[in-house]
Amino acid sequence: MALTPAVTDLDQLKDRPTLSALLAWNQSAVEGAKFDRNELSIYIARESIRGAVSQLKVQGLINFLSDLTCADFYPREPRFELAYHLLSIPRKERVRLKVKLSGEDPVIESLVPVWPSANFFEREIFDLFGIRFLGHPHLRRIMLPEDWEGHPLRKDYPVEGFR
Amino acid sequence: MGHLTANPVVDTSGDKTMILNMGPQHPSTHGVLRLLLEIDGEIIVRMVPDIGFLHTGIEKTCEAKFYQQVVPLTDRIDYLCPMINNLCYVLAVEKLLGLEIPPRAVWMRVLLSELQRISSHLVWLGTHAMDIGAMSVFLYCFREREDLLRIYEMVSGQRMMTSYFRIGGLAMEPPLGFFKTVKKFVDAFPERVDEYENLLTGNRIFIDRLKGVAPISKEDALAYGVTGPAARASGIDWDIRRDMPYCGYENFKFKVPVATDGDVWARYLCRVQELRESQKICTQALEGMPSGSIKAEAPKVVLPDREKMKTQMEALIYHFKIVTEGFTVPAGEVYQAIESPRGEMGYYVVSDGTAKPMRVHMRSPSYANLQALSKMCEGALIADAVAAIGSIDIVLGEIDR
Numbered sequence: 001m002a003l004t005p006a007v008t009d010l011d012q013l014k015d016r017p018t019l020s021a022l023l024a025w026n027q028s029a030v031e032g033a034k035f036d037r038n039e040l041s042i043y044i045a046r047e048s049i050r051g052a053v054s055q056l057k058v059q060g061l062i063n064f065l066s067d068l069t070c071a072d073f074y075p076r077e078p079r080f081e082l083a084y085h086l087l088s089i090p091r092k093e094r095v096r097l098k099v100k101l102s103g104e105d106p107v108i109e110s111l112v113p114v115w116p117s118a119n120f121f122e123r124e125i126f127d128l129f130g131i132r133f134l135g136h137p138h139l140r141r142i143m144l145p146e147d148w149e150g151h152p153l154r155k156d157y158p159v160e161g162f163r
Numbered sequence: 164m165g166h167l168t169a170n171p172v173v174d175t176s177g178d179k180t181m182i183l184n185m186g187p188q189h190p191s192t193h194g195v196l197r198l199l200l201e202i203d204g205e206i207i208v209r210m211v212p213d214i215g216f217l218h219t220g221i222e223k224t225c226e227a228k229f230y231q232q233v234v235p236l237t238d239r240i241d242y243l244c245p246m247i248n249n250l251c252y253v254l255a256v257e258k259l260l261g262l263e264i265p266p267r268a269v270w271m272r273v274l275l276s277e278l279q280r281i282s283s284h285l286v287w288l289g290t291h292a293m294d295i296g297a298m299s300v301f302l303y304c305f306r307e308r309e310d311l312l313r314i315y316e317m318v319s320g321q322r323m324m325t326s327y328f329r330i331g332g333l334a335m336e337p338p339l340g341f342f343k344t345v346k347k348f349v350d351a352f353p354e355r356v357d358e359y360e361n362l363l364t365g366n367r368i369f370i371d372r373l374k375g376v377a378p379i380s381k382e383d384a385l386a387y388g389v390t391g392p393a394a395r396a397s398g399i400d401w402d403i404r405r406d407m408p409y410c411g412y413e414n415f416k417f418k419v420p421v422a423t424d425g426d427v428w429a430r431y432l433c434r435v436q437e438l439r440e441s442q443k444i445c446t447q448a449l450e451g452m453p454s455g456s457i458k459a460e461a462p463k464v465v466l467p468d469r470e471k472m473k474t475q476m477e478a479l480i481y482h483f484k485i486v487t488e489g490f491t492v493p494a495g496e497v498y499q500a501i502e503s504p505r506g507e508m509g510y511y512v513v514s515d516g517t518a519k520p521m522r523v524h525m526r527s528p529s530y531a532n533l534q535a536l537s538k539m540c541e542g543a544l545i546a547d548a549v550a551a552i553g554s555i556d557i558v559l560g561e562i563d564r
Contacts, residue, residue, distance in 0.1 A: 003261035003493060037258055037497055064385055066500065067526035071513045083511060085498050085526070089385075089401050096498060117388030120534050128222075143215040143563060152223055159227065 006036035016040055018061050018086075018095045025055045031100075041083075041096040049099050050109040053084065057114060062086040062095070068111070068121035070129045074155035078102040080131060084111070101131060110136035128153040180208055183545070187216050191294045191549040194559025196533075198548070205544050210537040217563035225523035229489030230256055231330055233523060238324040240525055241561040243283040246275050246315075247503050249328035252523075254409060255499035255510040256330050259492050262461055266453040268332040269411040274345070274448035275318070275327065276410075277441040281352070282311040283504040284438050291431070291553035292363060295372050300362050307355050310348050317341055331465035332458035342449060349445045356438050364435070373428040377539040377551035380425060387538055388531035391506025392433045393555050397425035403502040410501070414451070415444050427547075427554040434556075437504075464490050489518030498526075505529050505556050527561035 013019055013033050019042055022030050029048035034041045044052050056062040067085040080101035087094050101108060110133035111118035122133045123142040130151035133139055141148060150157055186197040195216035201209040221240060225233045237252045238245035250272055257264065289304030312322040318337050319327035327334050363369050379389065384397040394401065402419040404412040420436035422429035458465045466485055467478035484490075494516040500509040506528030513522040532555045539551050 006495070036495055037261075039497060041496070065388060066507060067498065067509050067511065067524070069511055069524040069526070071496075071522040071524075073521075083496070083498075085509065085511070089399070089406075092406050094407075094498070094500075115388075116386050117531055117534060120530060141215075143218040145215075152220060159223070 003037070006034050008032065008034050013040070016095075017091075018042065018056060018093075021056065021059055021061055022052055026051070039094065039096060041098050043098050043100070046099055046101065046108055049082075049084070049097065050111060050114060052097060053086070053111060054114045056086065056095075061091070062088050064089055065111070065115045065117050065121075066094070068118055068125070070125045070131060070153075072129065072153065072155045074103070079155075080106055080129065082108065082125070082131070106131040107134060108132075109134050110139075112136055127151070130154065179203055185548070187213075192552060193290065193557055194562075196552070196557065196559055196562075200545065200548065202545060205546075207540050207543050207545060207548060210540045210548065212533055212536065214533070214559070214562050217559050219564070221564045222523055222525065225520055227519065229518050230492060230520060231485070231489065233520065234329065235324065235326045237525075238326055239560060240527065240564055241503065241505070241508070241529075241558050242323060243286050243558055244276075244279040244504055245323065245325050246272075246279045246327060247283075247501065247508065249326065250276055250410065251499055251501045251503070251508050251510045252512075253328050253330050254501065255497050255512045256492065258497045258499055259495055259512060259514050260330070260461075260464060261493075262331055262459055262464065264332055264459050265456045266411075267455045268457045268459075270448050270452050271333055271337065271457065272328060272410055273412065273415065274445055274452070275315075277444045277448070278311055278314060278345070280441045280504045281438055281445075282308050284434055284441075285311075287434060287504070287553070287556040288359060288438075291550075291556070292369070294549050294553045295369060297363065297366070297369060300359060303355070303358060303362070307348075307352070314341075314345055314348065317344065329458075329465070331461050332456070336457055342452065345445070346449055349442055349449065352442045353439060356435065356442075360435060363431075370428065373431055373550060373554075374426065375424075376427045376547045377543050377554065378424065378426040379535055379539045383538055384425065384535065387535035389506070389535045389555075390528050390531065391502070391504070392437060393430055393532055393535070394506065395420065396422045396429035396433045398423040403500055403507060407500070409499070415447050417441075417444050427550050430554040491516060491518050492520075500526070503528055505558065505561075506532060508561075525561065525564060527564065529555075529557040529559075529562045533557055533562060 029045050031043040064087040066087045070082050073079050078100040082099045084097040125131050126139050127141040127143050180201050180203045183200040183202050186192040187195040197213040199211040200207050221236050237248040240248050285304040285308045289301035292300035315325050316322045319325040379397055381398045384394050400421050405419055417440045420433045422433055462481045467482055471478040472482045492514040494514050496513040498511045500507050509526035511524040515521040540548050
């Protein structure tokens with residue numbers, strides 16, 4: 001199981017059903033793709049994420065939202081990378097959609113209208129990363145107390161000393 | 164009423180309904196789960212879970228540790244099946260490293276994971292039955308669980324926080340007499356399950372209390388992210404062990420119990436059947452246990468044997484390097500999902516090429532299943548909420564992390 005270099009060429013990955021469906025739907029929404037360690041990641045433009053997910057859902061290519069999370073690449077800009085882990089139960093295949101978000105304006109459309117299960121995941125990201133989800137029915141802190149200051153999973157959040 | 168209206172989703176203005184606070188200190192919430200129930204008489208109109216009481220920031224702590232130091236943290240997430248957490252994490256890091264594991268370690272991992280599944284389901288069965296009012300089942304379940312805890316102690320030195328799986332294999336060779344003890348337990352176990360079923364499956368009070376309670380449809384289960392036995396009870400025929408095999412599960416033969424009713428009773432039946440299937444996997448693992456090493460041949464990642472470390476200069480250097488500097492992991496990201504007793508447990512690990520993970524995220528099955536609880540309990544009686552909480556088998560440690 002030696003590591004092979006990641007494939008990032010869109011032409012080579014075109015035959016993947018999820019990627020070809022997204023390219024056929026809206027070419028400009030796909031910013032890139034990566035096939036690394038047997039996992040396919042597709043970078044989606046920020047404005048198109050809800051459209052892309054609902055498109056995959058409507059076409060029946062995806063029927064389960066496994067996980068939704070975020071990683072902070074501070075001090076790089078755009079610093080946040082959201083990762084949507086989607087699963088197709090009949091096809092037994094996973095795909096990861098990724099969206100890059102800048103530090104100044106960490107706002108993205110909520111996925112709750114498409115998938116109710118995104119509710120808690122998005123609240124957790126809002127709580128710990130401070131990313132706002134537009135159209136979320138109940139965007140409040142979930143892990144930390146309501147009056148907590150800051151978002152602990154950000155890389156610039158102090159981990160030592162007094163608050 | 165001030166403290167009860169912390170969550171504005173619950174409408175307190177109506178004069179027909181009232182708000183009932185359940186938890187966080189409540190014996191039937193299986194931890195520190197607080198539920199706000201909006202009730203109309205005895206009927207639940209709406210349920211809002213309030214979580215976070217156990218939040219310890221494990222994901223943030225992981226970012227400050229070397230890769231091998233994260234393993235003990237993963238124990239604490241789902242404390243009913245620590246080795247399954249270990250397994251998910253080490254599989255994710257091994258995938259990042261591109262590391263191949265020797266067959267004996269793989270089979271040992273499967274054997275221990277299934278024993279953990281059994282002990283986790285036993286805790287569920289005991290507490291679930293106790294919530295319903297069948298007190299004695301708890302004692303029987305914990306009798307068998309005690310045997311299992313002794314087995315974990317034998318192999319790792321710890322009863323609960325085992326940290327036995329390592330990146331690249333296992334911590335140490337199982338002690339003499341280990342397989343004999345496991346075999347004794349595994350051979351006797353089907354009879355024990357018969358015993359539990361004698362007490363519960365034909366029990367009219369138990370059936371009346373569970374049948375038709377808190378159902379969820381297949382479509383809703385998919386929409387709300389329900390996985391594991393709770394999803395299979397709603398007719399979703401999906402088990403990661405069978406459908407996307409990891410850690411050598413393709414070598415084992417087992418059935419995946421599925422039901423269609425989606426109620427608490429169906430979830431009960433699915434889990435009890437899973438106890439039997441796990442026992443079968445354990446038997447197969449014991450029979451086919453390969454011999455050989457329990458660690459991968461990767462001196463830069465896996466700690467050398469103590470003996471070698473004391474006699475060989477090179478091994479001593481590697482030991483020193485791994486302990487003081489950790490080992491670097493090639494940059495990249497992986498999402499590794501496995502079937503935990505509660506559903507899909509996933510570890511999303513991002514590496515930036517250093518010795519510490521840049522991000523470790525745990526997708527915990529209870530977290531997603533809890534969202535569906537509100538849906539299940541709409542229109543149910545208050546007393547049935549207790550049955551519903553027990554049936555999705557939540558562990559607050561992995562919800563709050």
